[in-house]
Amino acid sequence: MKVTVEQDRCVAAGQCAATAPDVFDQRDEDGVVVLLTDDPAAERADDARHAAAVCPALAIHIEE
Template identity: 85%
Template sequence: MKVTVEQDKCVAAGQCAAAAPDVFDQRDEDGVVVLLTDGPSPELADAVRHAAAACPALAIHVAE
């Protein structure tokens, strides 16, 4: 699994950080997504997919 984010599309909703806090965080100053790892472990795969699906800006992309 390879994860990418488009920070310029992010609306700082925080759904990703709530769904997969080991993979996503938010910048303190504006809440924009920060990708902590672009290759999460297999046990985090479902949470990452959920985060991508929950993103209101569709700023998270997952390649299997």
């Protein structure tokens, strides 16, 4: 799995950080997504997929 994010599309909703805190965080100054790992451990893969699905800006992309 490879995870990428488009920070310029992010609307700082925080769904990703809430859903997969080991994979995503948010910048303190504006809440924009920060990718902590682009290759999450197998036990975090479902969380990363769910975060991509609930992202209101569709700023998270998963490549299997």
